[in-house]
Amino acid sequence: MAETGAPPRPAPAASPASASEPSLPATLRRNAPLVPTDTAASRALAAVIAILTFLAALCAGAAEIVATSAGQWQGAVAQEVTVQVRPGPGRDIDADVTRAQEIAKAEPGIAETRIFSKGESERLLEPWLGSGLDLSDLPVPRLITVKLASSPAPDLKALREKLTEALPGVASLDDHALWLQRLSTMANTFVGIGIGIVALVLAATGLAVVFATRGAMAGNKEVVEVLHFVGANDDYIARAFQSRFFRLGLRGGAVGAGAALLVFALAGVLARISRSGPAGDEIEALFGSFQVGWRGYFLIVLIGVIASVVTAVVSRITVRRFLSW
Known part of the structure; x- marks a missing residue:
């Protein structure tokens, strides 16, 4: 008697690879940047750089206005002398x-x-x-x-x-030399204070970048270790951080410098509009035409570029020191 065979069992369906293999972290996926720039910390750093650049640009523009106005005052006063008859x-x-x-x-x-x-x-x-x-x-x-x-x-x-x-x-001649000297001293002092404030703001920008870079290094410690394991040297890692932070600094510097340019442009327009009244005459006598001029605009743009360069250089130095420990 022939033995009846049992119906064949269906072969188990092969499970997909995605179900058995764990997904890679976002920082280790292909085409993912070593230092992400779209995080909350990166956006906060860009905002801080923009605010500090804006303040530094305002100080530089104000110092330029004072220097230009003082030069105009000195030129006008130097063209006149006074004879006093008692x-x-x-x-x-x-x-x-x-x-x-x-x-x-x-x-x-x-x-x-x-x-x-x-x-x-x-x-x-x-x-x-x-x-x-x-x-x-x-x-x-x-x-x-x-x-x-x-x-x-x-x-x-x-x-x-x-x-x-x-x-x-009875008669004496006053060439206004003492007044001109005091005016020059006042203008130079104000310009020096403006330069000092700009330097302090840039130093504060550098400190903010130091803390942000150290935080980024601590958050990507495993990635750095893997890069070292596959043969990446410290210079390669430092360049990656420098490039990302330079872009952050460039974005923040552009926003801050652009906002400062807009403020001075609006102030110049308002000064021209109000020049017809007595208040406008007093403002013009005190601040001149309230125009920073091309040199002032160049200084504002230069401060934005310097903020970007400071961000890149400080991040590179911080990364190299972090990796050397």
Whole structure:
């Protein structure tokens, strides 16, 4: 009797490889960057770099405005000198003023002279003494403004000696040298403070990059060990971190510098709009036209580039020190 065979059993279905093999981490997959830039930490670092670049650019632009305005003030003041004629007992003040003006006009290199009236001289004292006072009994000096010609150059020393000889103890010449020196010192001090603030901001950017780089190295420690195992040297790893952080710094520097350029452009437009009123005249007298000029715009862009370079260099140095430990 023939033995009946059991129906054949179906072969077990082969399970897919994805079900049995664990998936690789995102940092070890093909085409994945060694240092991801789309993480929350990377975005935060780019925002910090943008804010610090913006502050540094504002300081640089403000220093440029002060330096330009101070140069304009110095140029305008240096083109004028003042002759002061003091009243004396038994002297005719009007005759002395006329004599002093004639001496100034006769000097080579003098373009124009103007005598301040007694009322104009008294009004110059109102900011200190107030208005409405009767100054007729006070020996208020009379002033003569003397505009200097660019060519030939006037000899102020000779003019001072002639005034002293013709009107001894009465006339004196003020070339505003002390005021110009103080103005130059003030402008240089402000510019120096601006440079110091920019340096501190860039140093703060470097410190932020140091902490971010160390955090990225700690988070990718296994990846670095695998790269060392397959033969990658420290220079290759440092270049990878440097490239990624340079892109972060470039993005943050571009955003910060662009925001600063926009602020100064809007400030210049608003200053031109308000120039027609009294407030605009006061702003223009204090800050000039409130234009940073091409040199100021170049400095702002340069600060954005420097922030990017600082980010790349500091990240590379930090990675090399981290790998050497």
